[in-house]
Amino acid sequence: MLILRFLARRILLSLPILLGITLLAFIISHLVPSDPIVANLGQRAMSDPTIVAAFRSEWGLDKPLPEQYLSYVGNLLQGNLGKSIKSRRPVIEDLKAFLPATIELALSSILLGILVGVTFGILSAVSRNSWLDHLVRIFSLIGVSVPVFWLALILLFVFYSRLGIVAGPGRLDPSMTAPPLVTGLITVDAILAGQWDVLKNALSHLILPSLVLGSYTTGLIARVTRSSMLDVLGLDYIRAARAKGLSQRAVVMKHALRNAMVPIVTVIGFSLANLLAGTVLTERIFAWQGIGSYAFLASTSLDFQAIMGVSLLIALVFIATNLVVDLLYFALDPRMRTS
Amino acid sequence: MSVDRLRAFKHLSAGIALALLAAACSSATPTAAPATAVPAKATEAPKPTDAPKPTDAPKPTDAPKATEAPKATDAPKPTDAPAANKANTVVIDRAEDTVSLDPDRAFETLTGILHKAIYQTLVTFPADSASEIKPMLAEKWDISKDGKIYTFSLRKDATFSDGAAVTAKDVVFSWNRLINIKGNPSSLAGNIAGVKATGDLTVQLTLTNTDPSILAQLVNTAFGVVNSEAVKKQGGTDAAGADKTDKAEQWLNQHSEGSGPYMLEKWEPKVQTILVRNPKYWGTPPAIERVIFRNVAEAATQKLQLEAGEVDIAMDLTADQVPSLKSNSKVSVFESAGDTVFFLLMNADKTIGGPMSNPKVQQAVRLAIDYEGQKALLGGKASTPASIIPIGFFAAYPEDKALKRDVDGAKKLLADAGFAKGFDIELAYPDFTYSGFNFGTAAQKLQADLADVGIKVTLKGSEVGVWLDGYRQGKLGFCMSLWGPDFRDPGNYLEFLPGKKVGERAMWSNTNSDKTIQDLRDKALVETDPAARAKLFASIQDYLQQNGPFAPVVQSAVQVGLNAGLKGFVYNPQWFVDVSLLSK
Numbered sequence: 001m002l003i004l005r006f007l008a009r010r011i012l013l014s015l016p017i018l019l020g021i022t023l024l025a026f027i028i029s030h031l032v033p034s035d036p037i038v039a040n041l042g043q044r045a046m047s048d049p050t051i052v053a054a055f056r057s058e059w060g061l062d063k064p065l066p067e068q069y070l071s072y073v074g075n076l077l078q079g080n081l082g083k084s085i086k087s088r089r090p091v092i093e094d095l096k097a098f099l100p101a102t103i104e105l106a107l108s109s110i111l112l113g114i115l116v117g118v119t120f121g122i123l124s125a126v127s128r129n130s131w132l133d134h135l136v137r138i139f140s141l142i143g144v145s146v147p148v149f150w151l152a153l154i155l156l157f158v159f160y161s162r163l164g165i166v167a168g169p170g171r172l173d174p175s176m177t178a179p180p181l182v183t184g185l186i187t188v189d190a191i192l193a194g195q196w197d198v199l200k201n202a203l204s205h206l207i208l209p210s211l212v213l214g215s216y217t218t219g220l221i222a223r224v225t226r227s228s229m230l231d232v233l234g235l236d237y238i239r240a241a242r243a244k245g246l247s248q249r250a251v252v253m254k255h256a257l258r259n260a261m262v263p264i265v266t267v268i269g270f271s272l273a274n275l276l277a278g279t280v281l282t283e284r285i286f287a288w289q290g291i292g293s294y295a296f297l298a299s300t301s302l303d304f305q306a307i308m309g310v311s312l313l314i315a316l317v318f319i320a321t322n323l324v325v326d327l328l329y330f331a332l333d334p335r336m337r338t339s
Numbered sequence: 340m341s342v343d344r345l346r347a348f349k350h351l352s353a354g355i356a357l358a359l360l361a362a363a364c365s366s367a368t369p370t371a372a373p374a375t376a377v378p379a380k381a382t383e384a385p386k387p388t389d390a391p392k393p394t395d396a397p398k399p400t401d402a403p404k405a406t407e408a409p410k411a412t413d414a415p416k417p418t419d420a421p422a423a424n425k426a427n428t429v430v431i432d433r434a435e436d437t438v439s440l441d442p443d444r445a446f447e448t449l450t451g452i453l454h455k456a457i458y459q460t461l462v463t464f465p466a467d468s469a470s471e472i473k474p475m476l477a478e479k480w481d482i483s484k485d486g487k488i489y490t491f492s493l494r495k496d497a498t499f500s501d502g503a504a505v506t507a508k509d510v511v512f513s514w515n516r517l518i519n520i521k522g523n524p525s526s527l528a529g530n531i532a533g534v535k536a537t538g539d540l541t542v543q544l545t546l547t548n549t550d551p552s553i554l555a556q557l558v559n560t561a562f563g564v565v566n567s568e569a570v571k572k573q574g575g576t577d578a579a580g581a582d583k584t585d586k587a588e589q590w591l592n593q594h595s596e597g598s599g600p601y602m603l604e605k606w607e608p609k610v611q612t613i614l615v616r617n618p619k620y621w622g623t624p625p626a627i628e629r630v631i632f633r634n635v636a637e638a639a640t641q642k643l644q645l646e647a648g649e650v651d652i653a654m655d656l657t658a659d660q661v662p663s664l665k666s667n668s669k670v671s672v673f674e675s676a677g678d679t680v681f682f683l684l685m686n687a688d689k690t691i692g693g694p695m696s697n698p699k700v701q702q703a704v705r706l707a708i709d710y711e712g713q714k715a716l717l718g719g720k721a722s723t724p725a726s727i728i729p730i731g732f733f734a735a736y737p738e739d740k741a742l743k744r745d746v747d748g749a750k751k752l753l754a755d756a757g758f759a760k761g762f763d764i765e766l767a768y769p770d771f772t773y774s775g776f777n778f779g780t781a782a783q784k785l786q787a788d789l790a791d792v793g794i795k796v797t798l799k800g801s802e803v804g805v806w807l808d809g810y811r812q813g814k815l816g817f818c819m820s821l822w823g824p825d826f827r828d829p830g831n832y833l834e835f836l837p838g839k840k841v842g843e844r845a846m847w848s849n850t851n852s853d854k855t856i857q858d859l860r861d862k863a864l865v866e867t868d869p870a871a872r873a874k875l876f877a878s879i880q881d882y883l884q885q886n887g888p889f890a891p892v893v894q895s896a897v898q899v900g901l902n903a904g905l906k907g908f909v910y911n912p913q914w915f916v917d918v919s920l921l922s923k
Contacts, residue, residue, distance in 0.1 A: 045526035054521035287635040289609045
């Protein structure tokens with residue numbers, strides 16, 4: 001019951017947040033000292049009043065700003081996100097088309113981050129100040145601080161261009177045809193269609209961008225896991241557990257890890273939301289046509305409806321991951337359930 | 340993070356630059372170019388020895404007859420589709436800027452390439468330049484004495500991809516639809532008063548004002564001919580109000596209704612666009628069955644894919660990537676002059692331009708620029724145009740006629756103008772990179788050049804939109820700008836003359852300009868005879884080298900990476916690459 005009440009409150013609270021986001025995005029994108037006419041019409045077309053008038057009327061730019069905003073919100077309440085200037089199709093269709101690519105990339109990055117980051121964070125904490133600990137700390141520092149574009153180009157150069165052991169940019173080789181669309185995640189769709197060669201190719205294309213996008217997350221998770229584990233490992237109940245004669249494995253995995261998980265879960269949730277929102281550079285270098293590339297294009301061409309659509313989507317992702325993280329706290333920490 | 344963001348901005352500017360990359364012309368080096376007013380013949384243009392001869396300028400006599408049409412065996416089988424046969428497929432990396440694939444709505448650089456292969460125009464350019472007008476769907480045309488009525492006779496054997504003949508009513512439908520949809524490309528049709536079919540195969544085009552460059556504008560695929568019956572079936576209309584009532588766009592985004600050598604197989608927005616050979620093409624069938632354009636925005640990525648042999652053409656390389664590709668035997672690089680000219684504007688209104696409004700100062704600035712230095716900054720095949728008209732255009736002067744730096748001459752002119760000790764001035768420019776040209780870097784170089792003659796320049800870079808407002812309204816006294824042609828004809832550059840669009844931005848009008856240039860302008864606006872036009876444009880260029888509020892700084896370069904196994908690549912400033920000429 002407590003959880004249900006909590007959920008209901010959180011969902012209700014998120015509505016004004018979303019509305020606020022639309023207003024902020026609207027105001028910021030209209031504060032830019034530039035005109036969508038300049039961004040979307042050619043020099044010559046701009047000086048032709050008929051064309052400019054037709055453009056303004058097609059995109060509703062001939063109405064006063066408050067009216068533009070209200071009609072946007074009105075449409076939004078009916079589930080209509082408007083139409084993109086740059087793609088000339090409904091924003092919702094664009095989001096549907098581009099989001100799966102980003103989800104696929106973000107999920108594989110976070111998976112990598114959790115597997116590698118948590119494992120090495122634990123190993124590092126358990127064998128504090130050993131050579132392994134130092135190595136993990138150095139690598140996690142590099143992961144957190146190395147610029148994404150640099151890492152991307154270096155990895156592409158070495159593993160794709162020189163060694164040729166992984167696939168390069170794009171989600172599939174040009175000679176491959178994407179499997180029938182179900183989820184939009186090529187790996188999942190390939191499994192559903194039983195096209196194993198496509199799956200293999202798609203996985204090969206996922207390796208480098210996931211490594212690049214996940215480098216920061218992996219480093220961060222490793223560092224947080226290590227410090228959180230160190231805190232817990234120094235507590236009395238751990239000493240008691242050891243005194244009971246429990247094996248090292250049981251002490252670390254059962255007793256320490258569960259208590260150390262709260263900050264780790266927080267950072268994982270936060271990272272996932274960031275991964276979904278922050279893929280612009282990785283997507284660009286890997287010619288990965290996802291939501292990052294879409295947001296980039298929308299903002300450079302002052303494609304208002306698309307900007308609003310992406311802002312809303314990202315806000316939703318943050319709200320949802322925060323919610324999931326809070327629910328995980330309930331699962332991890334019994335005290336949360338009673339308070 | 341700040342580095343990331345900085346880099347993101349660099350990518351952004353590079354992305355915009357590449358996406359908008361204006362076309363380049365067949366270049367002529369100083370030594371190779373003829374020193375006459377005749378358009379620079381593309382002496383350096385690639386000579387693909389085994390490339391199929393350009394079929395886009397077919398003479399009626401050598402045109403393949405309808406009966407020679409490709410046999411059924413040449414037709415692509417639908418079952419071939421999934422696993423692309425490498426020898427039969429060309430993969431091209433290109434930043435995708437497509438908004439629509441409806442030829443009457445599209446006006447982007449990639450759609451220019453795609454529609455060149457899908458839709459055909461009545462007239463065209465030679466394969467490798469924009470130096471003359473050649474027939475295509477029209478066999479011949481007559482121009483009325485006043486230059487306002489063009490009568491085109493269409494060839495009899497041209498057919499659409501469904502086998503229907505291309506007739507005058509298709510041309511009328513296509514052009515009226517272009518005009519009435521009022522989209523971006525309709526700006527090219529602003530001067531058209533009417534178009535009608537005067538026979539099954541004759542089209543009469545009437546202009547509001549005489550416009551000698553109309554044929555060069557008709558080369559644009561916005562004037563490509565669509566199959567009117569097929570488009571009408573999909574809700575298309577050419578009637579007034581088509582901007583609201585035409586419903587064919589979605590269909591045309593996934594299907595094509597043209598008479599060109601290729602058809603649109605599929606467009607996955609922002610991912611890829613696939614063209615497939617038109618089995619019923621009326622001309623010589625192209626060698627390549629399928630052409631895939633992949634959206635790869637990042638130049639570094641394009642280079643890596645080219646080196647890995649995964650793509651055949653990388654279209655958005657930057658000049659600094661070229662040296663490292665030259666040592667690679669699997670790759671060749673095509674380099675040519677681009678057609679964007681970067682220039683200085685010196686406002687002719689004294690209250691705005693101050694000392695820059697003085698004609699002697701204006702000439703001193705033209706002599707003070709270190710043209711070679713600016714070329715070196717831009718790299719590749721950057722060149723110095725002789726005037727505002729880019730090298731490679733009809734009647735444009737070649738590079739060896741360009742002004743040379745003359746510091747002493749500039750100093751003398753400044754002294755004559757009463758500025759022996761020089762003066763202080765602010766140089767406004769947009770803070771971005773276009774076609775590899777970084778305005779900030781170029782401005783610093785100009786600052787140093789002008790300091791050598793005593794002009795102390797303060798740099799004022801600003802956000803593009805902000806700068807553009809001041810520039811368009813003629814409020815800037817001294818600024819740097821660029822001009823990419825709307826269409827490939829020197830007539831487009833008459834805008835720089837007194838009272839015209841760019842002239843007005845420099846407050847150069849009929850009241851503060853002399854009669855020589857006004858007369859030249861008025862004649863060039865209406866003269867349709869090519870020889871007489873060439874003479875007029877020669878005089879205009881001579882005049883602008885000595886007078887006027889503009890100083891050309893440098894002309895852009897273009898570089899295209901090619902897989903060494905690819906044959907038949909020919910660069911054209913209008914459509915960049917004609918994929919129907921490619922082979923492997």
